[in-house]
Amino acid sequence: ARASPAVAGGVRAAVMPRRTAVIVSAATAETPKKKGESKGFVEEMRFVAMRLHTRDQAREGEKEVKQPEEKAVTKWNPSVEGYLKFLVDSKLVYDTLEKIVHEAPHPFYAEFRNTGLERSASLVEDLDWFKEQGYTIPEPSSPGLTYAQYLKELSVKDPQAFICHFYNIYFAHSAGGRMIGKKVAEKLLNNKALEFYKWDGDLPQLLQNVRDKLNKVAEPWTREEKDHCLEETEKSFKLSGEILRLILS
Numbered sequence: 001a002r003a004s005p006a007v008a009g010g011v012r013a014a015v016m017p018r019r020t021a022v023i024v025s026a027a028t029a030e031t032p033k034k035k036g037e038s039k040g041f042v043e044e045m046r047f048v049a050m051r052l053h054t055r056d057q058a059r060e061g062e063k064e065v066k067q068p069e070e071k072a073v074t075k076w077n078p079s080v081e082g083y084l085k086f087l088v089d090s091k092l093v094y095d096t097l098e099k100i101v102h103e104a105p106h107p108f109y110a111e112f113r114n115t116g117l118e119r120s121a122s123l124v125e126d127l128d129w130f131k132e133q134g135y136t137i138p139e140p141s142s143p144g145l146t147y148a149q150y151l152k153e154l155s156v157k158d159p160q161a162f163i164c165h166f167y168n169i170y171f172a173h174s175a176g177g178r179m180i181g182k183k184v185a186e187k188l189l190n191n192k193a194l195e196f197y198k199w200d201g202d203l204p205q206l207l208q209n210v211r212d213k214l215n216k217v218a219e220p221w222t223r224e225e226k227d228h229c230l231e232e233t234e235k236s237f238k239l240s241g242e243i244l245r246l247i248l249s
Helices: 026-030 041-051 080-103 107-112 120-132 142-157 159-188 203-218 223-231 233-248
Strands: none
Touching (some): 041 159, 041 203, 041 223, 041 233, 080 120, 080 142, 080 159, 080 233, 107 159, 107 203, 142 233, 159 233, 223 233
16 A cells, blocks of 8 residues: 555655565575565565665665655645646546556456556546536656656556556555545545545455555566566666646646
């Protein structure tokens, strides 16, 4: 629940300020295990994501604070206009993800339909609410357009990398993303709770269901395919971070 996609068990907190059975043989005994490997591939993804968090963002974080959005959320100075840019670009990314999963250019994407983590419909409601308050809803900007296009390309040609983004985006939002939403609501919205930060059903159980699906999908992958997926984590944080930074614009 990035912040931890991915945001990441959470994300990344998306990037944010403050994500098999093993057959024992001579060969496996000699090969060092990846951190978390014995618990399934999602645990490997989580360990890699945590290394890209700062200590402010996650207890296991190792990254040094360099960008404004990597500071503790309490030190932010968001604006409503910047937050609307963030919501609009986030919606474009979720629209894209959910359309890809629905169309399933690789059949196993269909495993991730109707998980309960989907955010597009919630963001429609939130943007309608802002419109009712008299705010002008901006058009998607470069960070969202860039990320959406990248996801479309990956989803066809590089399914392992696409799954990395899927994981980090959704899990970061359920963790660090919720923290950001709470702080922004306190500062700008008189504690109004947006639909973006509400889920139908028990969120921990929804997340566990998706973890189980991710582990199942990754089970037949080769070690090379798994490593390729893990290597995409930094890119997912970079692209999500550029959208997150809009809050401070």
